[in-house]
Amino acid sequence: MTTINEIAKLAGVSRSTVSRVLNHDKNVSDRTRTKVQAVIDEQGYQPNPVARSLTSGRTRVLGLVIPMVVSSLFRDPFFSLLAQGISTVCTLNNYTLMLWLMEPNYEKRTSDNILNNRLIDGIIVASSKIGDPLIEGLITRKVPLVQIGRNDCPDVSSVDADNIHGSVMAVRHLVSIGKNQLATITGQMELYSGRDRLTGFKHGLQENNLPICDERIAFGNFTEESGYTQTKLLLSKTAFDGLYIASDMMAFGAIRAIYEAGLRIPEDIAIVSFDDIPPAERHQPPLTTIRQPIRRMGSIAAQTLIDQLETDDTATPRRIILQTELKIRETTIRSEFSNHYSQMPVRSTP
Amino acid sequence: MTTINEIAKLAGVSRSTVSRVLNHDKNVSDRTRTKVQAVIDEQGYQPNPVARSLTSGRTRVLGLVIPMVVSSLFRDPFFSLLAQGISTVCTLNNYTLMLWLMEPNYEKRTSDNILNNRLIDGIIVASSKIGDPLIEGLITRKVPLVQIGRNDCPDVSSVDADNIHGSVMAVRHLVSIGKNQLATITGQMELYSGRDRLTGFKHGLQENNLPICDERIAFGNFTEESGYTQTKLLLSKTAFDGLYIASDMMAFGAIRAIYEAGLRIPEDIAIVSFDDIPPAERHQPPLTTIRQPIRRMGSIAAQTLIDQLETDDTATPRRIILQTELKIRETTIRSEFSNHYSQMPVRSTP
DNA sequence: TTTCCTTTTGAAACCGGTTTTAATGCTTCA
DNA sequence: TGAAGCATTAAAACCGGTTTCAAAAGGAAA
Numbered sequence: 001m002t003t004i005n006e007i008a009k010l011a012g013v014s015r016s017t018v019s020r021v022l023n024h025d026k027n028v029s030d031r032t033r034t035k036v037q038a039v040i041d042e043q044g045y046q047p048n049p050v051a052r053s054l055t056s057g058r059t060r061v062l063g064l065v066i067p068m069v070v071s072s073l074f075r076d077p078f079f080s081l082l083a084q085g086i087s088t089v090c091t092l093n094n095y096t097l098m099l100w101l102m103e104p105n106y107e108k109r110t111s112d113n114i115l116n117n118r119l120i121d122g123i124i125v126a127s128s129k130i131g132d133p134l135i136e137g138l139i140t141r142k143v144p145l146v147q148i149g150r151n152d153c154p155d156v157s158s159v160d161a162d163n164i165h166g167s168v169m170a171v172r173h174l175v176s177i178g179k180n181q182l183a184t185i186t187g188q189m190e191l192y193s194g195r196d197r198l199t200g201f202k203h204g205l206q207e208n209n210l211p212i213c214d215e216r217i218a219f220g221n222f223t224e225e226s227g228y229t230q231t232k233l234l235l236s237k238t239a240f241d242g243l244y245i246a247s248d249m250m251a252f253g254a255i256r257a258i259y260e261a262g263l264r265i266p267e268d269i270a271i272v273s274f275d276d277i278p279p280a281e282r283h284q285p286p287l288t289t290i291r292q293p294i295r296r297m298g299s300i301a302a303q304t305l306i307d308q309l310e311t312d313d314t315a316t317p318r319r320i321i322l323q324t325e326l327k328i329r330e331t332t333i334r335s336e337f338s339n340h341y342s343q344m345p346v347r348s349t350p
Numbered sequence: 351m352t353t354i355n356e357i358a359k360l361a362g363v364s365r366s367t368v369s370r371v372l373n374h375d376k377n378v379s380d381r382t383r384t385k386v387q388a389v390i391d392e393q394g395y396q397p398n399p400v401a402r403s404l405t406s407g408r409t410r411v412l413g414l415v416i417p418m419v420v421s422s423l424f425r426d427p428f429f430s431l432l433a434q435g436i437s438t439v440c441t442l443n444n445y446t447l448m449l450w451l452m453e454p455n456y457e458k459r460t461s462d463n464i465l466n467n468r469l470i471d472g473i474i475v476a477s478s479k480i481g482d483p484l485i486e487g488l489i490t491r492k493v494p495l496v497q498i499g500r501n502d503c504p505d506v507s508s509v510d511a512d513n514i515h516g517s518v519m520a521v522r523h524l525v526s527i528g529k530n531q532l533a534t535i536t537g538q539m540e541l542y543s544g545r546d547r548l549t550g551f552k553h554g555l556q557e558n559n560l561p562i563c564d565e566r567i568a569f570g571n572f573t574e575e576s577g578y579t580q581t582k583l584l585l586s587k588t589a590f591d592g593l594y595i596a597s598d599m600m601a602f603g604a605i606r607a608i609y610e611a612g613l614r615i616p617e618d619i620a621i622v623s624f625d626d627i628p629p630a631e632r633h634q635p636p637l638t639t640i641r642q643p644i645r646r647m648g649s650i651a652a653q654t655l656i657d658q659l660e661t662d663d664t665a666t667p668r669r670i671i672l673q674t675e676l677k678i679r680e681t682t683i684r685s686e687f688s689n690h691y692s693q694m695p696v697r698s699t700p
Numbered sequence: 701t702t703t704c705c706t707t708t709t710g711a712a713a714c715c716g717g718t719t720t721t722a723a724t725g726c727t728t729c730a
Numbered sequence: 731t732g733a734a735g736c737a738t739t740a741a742a743a744c745c746g747g748t749t750t751c752a753a754a755a756g757g758a759a760a
Contacts, residue, residue, distance in 0.1 A: 001468075003746055014710045019748055029708060046466050050403045051746035055715050059400065061448075061469070080430065087451040091460050096467060098411075099449040101437040110441050116396050117446060118351075119411070119469075224632065256634075282574065284606075353716055364740045369718055379738060401716035404745050 002045050011039040022047055060095045062086075062305060063123035065114060065134065067102040077277040078294055082126055082148065085298025093306050095121075102134075115141065122305045122314070124148060129190040144314040146305045148297055150192045150321075157308065157317045159301040161292035163193050163274075166324035167200025168207065170244045170272040170290055175208045177332055179242030179270050183216035185230045185254065187246040194222070197246040197274060204244075216240055220250050227253025235261050241269060248275040251287055251331070271331040286329035293322055352395050361389040372397055410445045412436075412655060413473035415464060415484065417452040427627040428644055432476055432498065435648025443656050445471075452484075465491065472655045472664070474498060479540040494664040496655045498647055500542045500671075507658065507667045509651040511642035513543050513624075516674035517550025518557065520594045520622040520640050525558045527682055529592030529620050533566035535580045535604065537596040544572070547596040547624060554594075566590055570600050577603025585611050591619060598625040601637055601681070621681040624674075636679035643672055 004022075008015040013036060020028045021036040028036075039045075053059045064086055066079050083099075090097045098120055102110045114123070115137045122144035128135055130152075138145050139156065147158040174182055184201045187194030198217070205212050215238045220226035227250030234240065235257065245251050251273035258269055265271060265285060273280070276291035300320060308314045354372075358365040363386060370378045371386040378386075389395075403409045414436055416429050433449075440447045448470055452460045464473070465487045472494035478485055480502075488495050489506065497508040524532055534551045537544030548567070555562050565588045570576035577600025584590065585607065595601050601623035608619055615621060615635060623630070626641035650670060658664045 005746080015747080016710060016712095016749080017708090020709090023748080027708065032708080046468070048404075048746055049468050050400060050409065051715090052748080053400045053715095054398075054404055054717085054746080055748045057715085059469075064449075083449070084451055084453070087449065088453060088456065091450075091453075091456050091463060094463070096463065096469065097449050099414075099433070099437065099447050100441075101434055103434070103438060103441075106438065106441050113441060113444070113446065118396070118399055119409075119446065355716080365717080366719080366741080367739065370739095373718080377738065382738080398716055401745090402718080404716080404747085405718045407745085 001048070002043050004045075004047065007036070007039055007043060007045050010043070011036045058309075059119055059121055061098055061120045062090060062095050062302065063098045063100065063114065063117070063120040065100045065102060065123065065125045065128070067107075067126070067128055067132070067134075077279065078275065079126065081277070081294040082298040085295040085300075086124060086302040089299045089302035089306070093303075095302075095306060111137070114138075121309050122146070124301050124305060127191055127193060129188075130192060130195075142314075144305060144308055146301045146308075148301050150196065150319075154319075155317050157304055157319060159297050159304065159320045159322070160192075161297065161324050162321050163196035163292075163324075164200035164203065166274060166290040166292065166326075167197045167244065168204040169324070169326045170274070171201060171204025171208065173288070173326055173328070173332060174242035174244065174270055174272055175204075175210075177266070177270060180208075180210060181216075181240045182210060182242040182244060183218070183234050183238065183240035184243070185218045185220045185227060185234070185245045185250055187220060187222045187250075189219065191222075194246060201244050213238070220246065222247045222250060224249045224253040226250060228257045229253075231257035232261075235263075243269055243271045245271060245273045248273045248277045248280045248287055248289055251280075251289070252283065255283075255285070255331070266330070266332050266334060272326075273331075276325075276327055280327075281329065285331055285334075287327075288329045288332040289327050291325040291327050297322060351398070352393050354395075354397065357386070357389055357393060357395050360393070361386045408659075409469055409471055411448055411470045412440060412445050412652065413448045413450065413464065413467070413470040415450045415452060415473065415475045415478070417457075417476070417478055417482070427629065428625065429476065431627070431644040432648040435645040435650075436474060436652040439649045439652035439656065443653075445652075445656060461487070464488075471659050472496070474651050474655060477541055477543060479538075480542060480545075492664075494655060494658055496651045496658075498651050500546070500669075504669075505667050507654055507669065509647050509654065509670045509672070510542075511647065511672050511674050513546035513642075513674075514550035514553065516624060516640040516642065516676075517547045517594065518554040519674070519676050520624070521551060521554025521558065523638070523676055523678070523682060524592035524594065524620055524622055525554075525560075527616070527620060530558075530560060531566075531590045532560060532592040532594060533568070533584050533588065533590035534593070535568045535570045535577060535584070535595045535600055537570060537572045537600075539569065541572075544596060551594050563588070570596065572597045572600060574599045574603040577601060578607045579603075581607035582611075585613075593619055593621045595621060595623045598623045598627050598630045598637055598639055601630075601639070602633065605633075605635070605681070616680070616682050616684060622676075623681075626675075626677050630677075631679065635681055635684075637677075638679045638682040639677050641675040641677050647672060 004015045004018050008018045013032060017032060018036055021033055087097055100110055100114055111134045123138060124146050125135065126148040145156055147156055150158055150160040171182065186198045189195055202212055218230035218234050220230045227245060231254040243254060245254050251271055254271060255265060258265055263269055273287050273289045276289045280287040280289050304318055354365045354368050358368045363382060367382060368386055371383055437447055450460055450464055461484045473488060474496050475485065476498040495506055497506055500508055500510040536548045539545055552562055568580040568584050570580045577595060581604040593604060595604050601621055604621060605615065608615055613619055623637050623639040626639045630637040630639050654668055
């Protein structure tokens with residue numbers, strides 16, 4: 001691999017000069033610059049980023065941590081979309097992305113790896129648990145950090161969707177279509193997104209003078225599976241005509257459970273969920289859901305982090321909250337042309 | 351951040367000695383070793399990996415490239431599972447993972463970034479297109495490489511599922527349940543996995559003395575969407591009682607199309623797909639599919655690459671082909687207790 | 701032509717490690 | 731007691747860049 005010394009020799013200058021040309025330093029005469037640049041181009045020379053990093057202290061590498069609290073979480077398109085948003089911004093800014101998937105089995109180990117890794121300029125942590133030691137560690141070590149999802153610590157930058165307001169909108173919508181016995185299935189209570197969506201649900205009930213009944217609150221963990229089982233649980237112990245469920249994935253499970261119970265959607269139970277991942281629209285029936293701009297959250301987080309790094313201002317935290325949007329589809333309002341399953345053959349006798 | 355010099359000073363030795371202790375060099379007296387180690391532990395000193403890399407030429411970073419030929423591809427759990435497998439092996443071996451998602455819009459740009467990036471010791475490329483210039487570039491630059499998915503070049507290591515044999519099994523199964531008018535929807539022909547599954551399908555037909563009819567071959571691209579549209583296309587132009595479709599995601603689309611056409615599964619059309627991603631089993635109806643061990647492909651690829659790097663033997667390519675398995679579910683054989691949709695309410699009149 | 705100032709360039713120091721080479725100290729043995 | 735041999739350690743060179751500092755070159759003014 002060619003080094004700066006060889007380029008210097010070929011161009012007949014010192015390596016300081018080559019370095020200046022590489023870094024667009026103005027203290028180089030035009031004649032020298034063109035001469036050196038010609039050699040660089042001819043040799044297809046690229047400076048060694050490791051050597052560069054050693055002096056500059058910068059690597060142009062960002063870290064992305066995705067805790068797989070439940071390993072199946074990553075199957076959820078949420079993280080794919082997030083990664084896409086982040087990756088694109090990195091590419092456009094000539095950064096590269098280092099990925100850590102935190103499997104529960106190796107949580108401690110991965111966490112240590114991340115903390116001891118000095119290759120990254122900054123890090124994005126997606127939906128970490130409340131009080132996650134990794135976050136504490138990153139803060140102590142002053143690693144520039146942007147969290148996806150809100151956090152308590154006001155010193156940390158974060159990008160989040162307005163979970164509370166989104167949830168209020170969900171309740172309003174259910175009320176507006178005449179539902180008044182509302183139940184909810186929450187996400188994980190270890191995540192702010194899980195808590196906030198429950199808080200918003202309660203706000204919504206209060207706002208509409210509806211009672212908050214504990215037996216109409218079931219606790220899920222964002223997985224399809226938990227959506228299914230918690231819906232069954234709710235159905236078994238209480239009556240309700242509207243369900244606010246904290247993620248689309250869980251809604252898929254809920255719909256299964258509701259159909260298996262022989263109930264109609266939305267006539268018997270209307271459902272509003274949260275996320276609006278791509279399959280939400282394709283699903284039968286298509287989900288009414290609170291859309292959060294997942295991919296955009298990723299790109300904004302990356303852009304924020306890069307801005308902080310490039311302006312050398314990692315001290316002042318930036319906290320960004322993105323608005324959500326109610327997407328009305330057929331789990332709350334049956335469209336005129338809707339035909340959930342109506343063309344699907346019902347099984348003849350076994 | 352503490353450096354080796356400070357440790358040396360504190361321990362009252364030269365930095366060479368500290369370096370020896372760090373690298374478990376035997377030429378250090380026990381007395382000195384304990385003394386130095388004590389200081390290291392006390393200070394919580396970790397050597398700077400960038401500086402280390404500069405001399406060692408190793409970074410302990412692996413690259414992972416996921417071309418998003420269709421941007422929606424990454425929504426497919428295939429890549430999530432693959433990434434999981436790779437990530438776990440990296441963590442266990444103290445490697446870190448650098449991720450590139452190749453968006454079609456920035457393909458050239460990303461490709462250049464990857465090629466000019468000298469931070470990685472080796473790279474794993476997942477389902478690259480046939481003749482992908484990135485691969486050529488990596489080979490020319492002698493970057494240690496493992497491909498997920500087969501390739502023509504015998505010099506490159508690869509990990510692949512046995513697409514051809516798996517497809518033959520699919521046909522055998524369809525024939526075994528009495529189907530003899532078989533159609534197929536292929537994956538992308540730019541991918542070996544797409545081609546091989548078609549090849550296997552044809553082998554299967556020949557083996558069973560069934561004709562190969564061009565109008566029963568439709569060309570998809572692995573997306574749910576293409577599964578839907580290509581199934582409609584097939585239904586419109588030919589009759590068939592068995593469908594071999596090259597991915598689970600496409601099968602989801604195909605099922606939609608078949609139900610919309612008012613046909614029964616598996617009575618009118620039986621379906622075998624490929625992959626066995628997690629939703630395949632949960633789907634209604636659950637998919638009969640050829641299982642490929644996706645996560646394991648990822649971990650084997652990573653382990654192979656790491657082995658090659660650590661044994662300094664990146665010259666001899668290793669080509670690994672993993673066996674597939676037929677998972678029989680309800681898109682080919684209705685179970686006794688099956689109840690596809692039978693409990694789901696059919697829409698009353700609008 | 702000389703002087704002074706501004707550009708431009710090269711030499712040297714540095715980033716934080718590893719590795720080679722040379723020096724030191726300690727044993728061992730004649 | 732002195733020389734040889736070995737284990738241990740320090741000094742120095744190196745990895746491939748950037749940056750500081752000083753020197754050289756060039757140009758303008760006197």
